[in-house]
Amino acid sequence: MFGDNPQAGTFSVRVGPADFDPGREVASLEAKIAGAGALVTFQGIVRGDATLVALEIEHYPAMTDAALSEIAAHAGARWPLAGVRIVHRVGRLGAGDRIMMVATASRHRREAFEAAEFLMDYLKSRAPFWKKEHFADGTARWVEARDEDEAALGRWGADI
């Protein structure tokens, strides 16, 4: 379902509880993408909400890295990318905390933008993460997948 990544660029995936430094991630990618003129990042942040006390992220450790690497490789097979980086946190986060980021580097901006959106669309619906919201009144609720997230995959025209 995913092709091998034919790129010589740098592709990396990291999953864990620790916070990350978006600036350091970008600087490290910049250093490895000579020739690329465009670098796009997306960063997901826990939305501030008076009633939310924590966002808990569960994952499937045996599967997560492979699923993310496969999504990155698929993007690399589709666009001429000099680099891809995916960082995703797991565990208990608070409002305003960073959740994850993706970065894509390419020669032209359109490719870098499209690849970043592709990564996000697949990561939302095809990587084994689940979010649970904990509220101030002691209740908790598993975040439900949104129909529009599943629908977003449709525009990439692949059934994976």
Place this chain on the structure above:
Amino acid sequence: MFGDNPQAGTFSVRVGPADFDPGREVASLEAKIAGAGALVTFQGIVRGDATLVALEIEHYPAMTDAALSEIAAHAGARWPLAGVRIVHRVGRLGAGDRIMMVATASRHRREAFEAAEFLMDYLKSRAPFWKKEHFADGTARWVEARDEDEAALGRWGADI
């Protein structure tokens, strides 16, 4: 041609010869966008090329800030953005140097991605910057506007 920005978010524009730190720009925006869950950045970098010794960027100082602010305000009128940042360098740059960045913050990822692409499309063709390439053999050439950059504006459906 552009509407006022109806957002309470933080919009800022900066133009000058100094390099910038993408991580610091993102951190500064993160600190001001409580409620936003999505942050997209685009960074333009001088493409590495064995024959290119410098990229010179000229601008129209009396117009640049106003043009960029107007483009940012237009994005803010079109998408519910918690923040927009535009940084653009001028002067003489070398291969691998940062040229510019835009950052957009919004509640949902699609809005942040679209707004960042919109900013880039307008910035390419409607902000008063001109690039000149200087080559190792002593020749120099003004970068020509690409038809596809002008065409890219069409997808936003506005004639500005």
Place this chain on the structure above:
Amino acid sequence: MKLRVVYFAWVRERIGLPGEDVETQAPTVAGLVDELAAREPRYAAAFQDMTAVRVAVDQRLTVLDAPLAGVREVAFFPPMTGG
């Protein structure tokens, strides 16, 4: 054959454990689901609406008719909500 079966998110919470070894002769994932659902109400509750449950076999997303021959691990979980 003996399989490792693992559960995540509300599937895990409803069944009340993160995973278990299961002895089964079911030819497909769907057959395994039927066997599990028949065990106890907590399994039946987890598997009552299979349109809300996703399946991975040996860490790859797959469908309910996927065969179990040669499989080592089956995972059940709700639609994913990463990013």
Place this chain on the structure above:
Amino acid sequence: MKLRVVYFAWVRERIGLPGEDVETQAPTVAGLVDELAAREPRYAAAFQDMTAVRVAVDQRLTVLDAPLAGVREVAFFPPMTGG
């Protein structure tokens, strides 16, 4: 009336200066271009293909028929190449 006229990129290079004060009675930007192009070959060279030249009046992009009444600064430059 007296206007400030400024030039950028190859328009500036062809004309050989970044800007100048111009006394004109031209009613529109197009009229001003005709007056300038008639001055000397370097102006004619800069304005020979107006499809390759963009115009701003008082720091706003506009078109060649834009009127000059009340205007303080007119800028001529090639299509922009920022980003």
